Amino acid sequence: MSELKIGGVPATNLVAQYGTPLYVYDQEQLENNLQSYKQSFKSEKFPTKILYASKAFQTIGMMNLVHEYGFGVDVVSAGELYTALQSNVPVNKIHFHGNNKSTEELRMAFEAGVEHIVCDNVMELAELSELAKEYQQKMKIMFRLNVGIEAHTHEYIVTTHIDSKFGIAYESDDFKECLTILDQQEYLVLEGFHVHIGSQIFEMDAWYAAIDKMVSYLKDFNEPLTLNLGGGFGVRYTEEDQPLGIEETMNHLLTYLDEILTKEEVSIKELVIEPGRSLVAEAGYTLYEVGYQKKTPNKTYYFVDGGMADNIRPSLYQAKYSCDIATNMDAEKTELVTVAGKYCESGDVLIQDTYLPPVKKGDLLVVYATGAYGYSMSSNYNRSTTPAVIFVKNGQVKEIVRRQTLVDLLRNDVRE
């Protein structure tokens, strides 16, 4: 019976020390992804910058690793900002996003001195202008623009009704008002424009459509501005997903942008991207212990000791994953089963209808590519404790987040 190894360590050893469920990152794979972006996102025509979209998976350990590779980070809340500030990432590499930042969050960003704030709507700009005046502090501003393109997996749509909660439409009265507010104040500095068109995108055409729009807007400005194309680069969760890969995607993106800039005679100050998922998803594995099995007239269930509290994505938007029995990797996959979690929701199913070998109670099951939006979207539903997070490389294990304890769960409960 052969067993899964991650970073050179057998799954059973990892679990013996850290328990199940367990979030395991293959650190070498994380570093390969960081290196691929770093090497391929370069241009001779303009400076480039990569920000890790930390919402995908944020811990101090991850922030420090990202910083080792010279990346900046984008954050979207006081909590993400605080985590980044507590890590090795310098404050001038922190970029603050969000459609409804609170006054406290904006104050925190000013007081920390973040590199820039991505302004999402006209009310936010008015508040930013007041705060900058109060602090008598310069602040760089990017505008998140809604270009009316929504891209997911193999499809993208160009919408005529621009109704997203994110961003400002360039052609709108709101945007004109933003430019007026900017003109009438002295502390906010227009840095450039940002766009984020979606997630798990495989088709380059969606990016090209967004680039066309953005360049047409940049053309209206005399000075070169920064262009941030956001994140959303697709990853492989199952065999159905066929991403182009980091290098190829970056090459296409840079080549296309360069052509359009030349054709339209537009210069940019800097090109920025914000990959999240594509840096971390495939480097992450979740290990579970198999518990009971159950047969119904039409299904066989394998139950595992986790589920929607450690990975909400299948229940939330029918995300698909693949899995194996980590303690029996060579066995023939003869059983058509559904892998379900232990939480009190019928929708707590991790994987519908997949082939696995027969199992016994206590076997380990691995779900692949859980490194993005797993830990970061985890909850304490049913008063479950959040699993530990570990990085493994060359046979060495580093604990990144300790497993929550029952005592942790009650930390904020007030006992009368």
Ligand SMILES: Cc1ncc(COP(=O)(O)O)c(C=O)c1O
């Ligand atoms: C503004 C922005 N940038 C970057 C990302 C990261 O996207 P992904 O993890 O799909 O690369 C997101 C994700 O929601 C986002 O909203």
